[in-house]
Amino acid sequence: MTILLLFVFVLAVFLGFELINKVPSQLHTPLMSGTNAISGITLVGALAATAIEGTFGTLLATLAVVFATVNVVGGYLVTDRMFGMFEGGARGGRSDDGAGAREG
Amino acid sequence: MNVVIELAYVVAATLFVIGLKMLGRPDTARRGNLVSALAMLIAVVTTLLVAGLDYTWIVVGLLVGGAVGAVAARTVKMTQMPELVALLNGSGGAASLLVGWVEYLRAPDAGAITALSIYVAIVVGAVTVTGSLVAWAKLSERMTGKPMLFAGQKAVNGAILGGALLLGVLFVVAPAGAYPALLAVIVLGLALGVLAVLPIGGADMPIVISLLNSYSGVAAAAAGFAIGNSVLIVAGAMVGASGLILTQIMTKAMNRSLGNVLFSGFGAGAAGSASAVEGEIKPITPDDAYYVLEAASSVLVVPGYGMAVAQAQHVVKELADLLEANGAEVRYAIHPVAGRMPGHMNVLLAEANVAYEQLVEPEDVNPTMELVDVALVIGANDVVNPAAREDPASPLFGMPIIDVDRARTTFVLKRSMNPGFSGVENPLFYKPNTRMLFGDAKATLGSLVAEFKEVVA
Numbered sequence: 001m002t003i004l005l006l007f008v009f010v011l012a013v014f015l016g017f018e019l020i021n022k023v024p025s026q027l028h029t030p031l032m033s034g035t036n037a038i039s040g041i042t043l044v045g046a047l048a049a050t051a052i053e054g055t056f057g058t059l060l061a062t063l064a065v066v067f068a069t070v071n072v073v074g075g076y077l078v079t080d081r082m083f084g085m086f087e088g089g090a091r092g093g094r095s096d097d098g099a100g101a102r103e104g
Numbered sequence: 105m106n107v108v109i110e111l112a113y114v115v116a117a118t119l120f121v122i123g124l125k126m127l128g129r130p131d132t133a134r135r136g137n138l139v140s141a142l143a144m145l146i147a148v149v150t151t152l153l154v155a156g157l158d159y160t161w162i163v164v165g166l167l168v169g170g171a172v173g174a175v176a177a178r179t180v181k182m183t184q185m186p187e188l189v190a191l192l193n194g195s196g197g198a199a200s201l202l203v204g205w206v207e208y209l210r211a212p213d214a215g216a217i218t219a220l221s222i223y224v225a226i227v228v229g230a231v232t233v234t235g236s237l238v239a240w241a242k243l244s245e246r247m248t249g250k251p252m253l254f255a256g257q258k259a260v261n262g263a264i265l266g267g268a269l270l271l272g273v274l275f276v277v278a279p280a281g282a283y284p285a286l287l288a289v290i291v292l293g294l295a296l297g298v299l300a301v302l303p304i305g306g307a308d309m310p311i312v313i314s315l316l317n318s319y320s321g322v323a324a325a326a327a328g329f330a331i332g333n334s335v336l337i338v339a340g341a342m343v344g345a346s347g348l349i350l351t352q353i354m355t356k357a358m359n360r361s362l363g364n365v366l367f368s369g370f371g372a373g374a375a376g377s378a379s380a381v382e383g384e385i386k387p388i389t390p391d392d393a394y395y396v397l398e399a400a401s402s403v404l405v406v407p408g409y410g411m412a413v414a415q416a417q418h419v420v421k422e423l424a425d426l427l428e429a430n431g432a433e434v435r436y437a438i439h440p441v442a443g444r445m446p447g448h449m450n451v452l453l454a455e456a457n458v459a460y461e462q463l464v465e466p467e468d469v470n471p472t473m474e475l476v477d478v479a480l481v482i483g484a485n486d487v488v489n490p491a492a493r494e495d496p497a498s499p500l501f502g503m504p505i506i507d508v509d510r511a512r513t514t515f516v517l518k519r520s521m522n523p524g525f526s527g528v529e530n531p532l533f534y535k536p537n538t539r540m541l542f543g544d545a546k547a548t549l550g551s552l553v554a555e556f557k558e559v560v561a
Contacts (some may be wrong), residue, residue, distance in 0.1 A: 002217050005337055007327060008512075012325075012338045016345025019125045025440050026460060027133055028350060028447030032125050033189050034137050035346050036317050038120060041144065041339040042324040045203035045331050046165070047151045050158040057209045062161040064202035069169025071196040071320075072174070076141045077177035078188060083134035085182075085454040102371045 030082045037075025043068035112150040113335040119143035120339050130460075147335050182455040185411045186313060186445035190240040193316045194344035197232025200225050200323035201290070207330045210281050219279035221329035223272045223289065229323040230293025231300065236316050238301040239309060242442050249306025260366070261299050268292040271310065302367065307409075307486055309444045311354045311365050318347025350446055359492075359502040383534030385521070390548055393515055393541055394555040400477035400513075404429055404469065405436045407449045408505050410483010410518065414545040420482060421456040423549050424554040432477075437460050437469045437470045439487035466506045479511035481532075482545050483518070489530045501529055514538045517545045 023031055046064035049057075120143045126136025152162070173192075180188045204225030211218070248357045271289050275282040304312055315513055321343025328336025355362050396402065405424065411417060424434040436458060442449045450463065466487075469476075490509045491498035508514045509532050516538060532538055541548050 002332075005332065005334060008334055009325060009329070009337050010109075012243050012341035013345045015121060016124070016342035017349060019121070020128050020346035020349050023128045023350075023353075025447055025465065026306055026450040026463065027128065027130060027439060028353070028440075029185065029189075029451045030133060030137070030447070031127055031346070031446060032314060032317055032350060032446055033185075034133075034140065034365050035124070035343045036189060036192050036196065038124070038139075038140055038321065039193075039317070039320040039324045039343040040199070041120075041147060042150045042196060042200045042203055042327050043144075043338050044147050044333060045207075045324075045327045045336055046199055047148065047157060048331060048333070049156060049203050049206040050155075050162055050165075052206050052210050053154045054209070054311070057206055058158060058161055058322070059288070060202050060206050060209070061158070062165045063205065064199045065162060065165025065174075066169040067195040067202065067205070068199035069166050070173040071192050071199060072144055073170045073173030074177045074188070074192050074195075075173075076144070077174060078138065078180065078185075078192075079137045080134065080175060082182075082185075082451055082454070083137060084461070085451070086130075087134070103163060 026086070030079050030086075032080070033075055034079040037072055037079060040068050040071035040075055043072055109150050109153060110230045112146055113333075116143045116150070117335050117338040119146065120335075120342065124173060124342055131175060133201050135251075143339075177519045181415075181449055183415055184244070185451055186309065186443070187240050187243045190243060190313055190316070191322045192315070194233050194236030194240070197229045197236065197316075197323055198319040199229075200320070201229030201233065201293075202221075203327040203328055204229065205286075205290070207327075208279070208283075208286060212283065214279060215278050216279075218330055219276045221310040221326050222279075223286075224554055225323050225326035225330055226290055227268060227272070227293045227296075228287065228319050228326060230290055231297040232316055232323055234294045234297030235301045235312070235319070236297075238298050239312050239316065242301070243305055243309055249302050249309075251305040252302040257299070257303060261296070263295055264292050264296050264299065270298065300366070303367070306444065307441075308358075308365050310441050310448070311351055311358070311362070313445050314347055314350035316347075316353055318351060321345075321347055327548055333529050344444075354446055357504065359504065381465045383531075383536065385533055386539050387516070387542055388539035390541065390551040390555065393539065394552055396513055396515075397432075397478055397552065398430065398556070398559075399428065400427070401432050402475055403432050403434045403475045404473075404479045404508070405434065406442075406479060406484050406488055406508055406509065407436065407438070407453070407480045408442045408482065408484025408487060408545070409448075410445055410485075410545055412443055412448065412452055412483070414483060416482060416546040416549055417452040417456040417458075419546055419553060420551040421458055423553050423556070424458070424462075426553060430556070435464050435469065437466060439466055439484070439506055442487050466504055470507045470510075473507045474512070475512040476508075476511040477513065477553045479514045480507035481508055481514060481516045482549075485518075485530055486528065488526065488532055490532055491528070491530070491536075498528060508532065509535050509538070509549075512537065515541050517541045517543075517548050519544065
């Protein structure tokens with residue numbers, strides 16, 4: 001089982017390198033916050049961790065859920081907001097979804 | 105039931121791969137982010153089907169975390185984006201650390217490989233937490249952005265790292281009785297994160313942030329090994345890899361090695377030690393600058409961190425619009441490491457609705473720099489420092505820069521003559537065709553805008 005997981009890990013690392021090889025600089029920030037949101041996948045581990053017995057364990061697991069959820073929700077939302085601004089700029093000065101324009 | 109869960113994880117992992125692929129292309133990036141969010145939703149909902157979870161606390165955690173994340177994402181100003189990304193990285197690292205910790209409490213006598221995974225999740229998670237917090241403090245100027253060095257720093261760091269590794273071996277060999285060792289590892293990991301980021305200067309933060317992003321992926325993957333969950337491993341590994349690539353792009357743009365960024369305390373002692381600068385500073389008033397701009401047919405805006413600090417992106421756009429109405433061609437030269445995070449300037453200019461077609465990269469604009477009438481340097485410093493080209497003694501030497509010193513006229517908007525974050529003297533300010541516009545960038549640009557409007561009216 002562990003060896004299989006190791007296979008998966010190694011292949012995924014190579015996949016990651018291949019997928020994000022040439023990225024235009026305009027996408028650097030959203031790519032970073034977007035991948036950052038993906039690293040919030042540890043939320044799955046945090047949810048599973050709540051099966052633990054005992055108060056201290058439950059406390060740690062709940063905190064894990066909180067932190068991971070902040071990472072996931074904050075990461076995806078802010079990335080989407082940035083893309084909204086990019087689209088606004090690309091159309092020559094008008095942001096139609098308003099998410100970016102509101103901040104002005 | 106387990107088969108269903110495993111299959112759903114396969115679907116989620118596939119969608120993560122597709123989403124990440126789409127994230128790397130401008131035309132599909134936004135949808136890619138949504139695909140990856142869908143993958144996350146599938147993974148989370150599937151996990152909730154697992155029997156025996158404590159749903160009360162899960163709901164509490166999801167609500168609290170979701171509210172904090174949503175408010176942060178909605179209210180953050182684009183100029184504060186680097187700080188937010190740093191904090192989000194830190195949260196992810198904290199979650200992985202905690203998952204590893206709980207897994208140990210659940211099964212302290214697991215095998216060596218599980219113990220190793222727990223150890224990695226905890227150490228990397230801990231370094232990510234405090235490293236991100238220090239990066240956040242530096243970015244938000246709650247502490248100095250200068251590299252902080254003290255005597256024996258490397259020895260202290262080495263000792264902490266050695267201690268963490270030694271305790272790790274003890275822990276992995278016999279995890280059951282080694283709870284105190286694990287707790288000590290958490291403390292050492294947290295200390296290491298602080299000490300690792302303290303010596304890194306503010307100008308190197310783009311590299312630190314992408315590296316911490318990579319770490320948060322590695323920590324998630326390690327947590328995946330600890331609990332035997334493949335979707336954590338796939339997603340975490342991909343984030344780890346893509347974070348490393350971004351880090352590499354950033355170090356290349358600075359012509360430095362990662363080791364040099366992490367360990368050298370760049371610029372801490374170098375200030376003013378490079379060869380003496382000749383020439384004199386020539387200030388100019390916005391009034392006089394206006395006449396030059398009014399006559400220009402090609403203007404190149406070079407934004408830097410100073411534009412972010414002054415929140416000047418909107419007034420930059422306003423001035424650019426007036427210049428275009430006046431018949432000039434306006435472009436923006438974006439250096440990959442301008443600002444405090446990868447792509448920082450792009451985000452700010454997008455916020456101000458600058459069209460993407462007007463943004464150019466240094467290697468595209470440098471060959472025709474002689475044709476630029478006015479280069480408008482707004483709060484950028486190191487990325488336009490000709491010493492990087494001319495002075496082998498300069499710490500910046502070899503870094504690709506935007507050659508504004510070769511433009512016909514260069515206006516430098518700057519608060520004062522203090523050297524930038526790196527502390528390196530900039531000969532650009534003393535060049536014969538350079539004029540300094542001292543003062544707050546937003547105010548200076550505002551008075552230029554007013555001059556233009558006055559003439560029109």
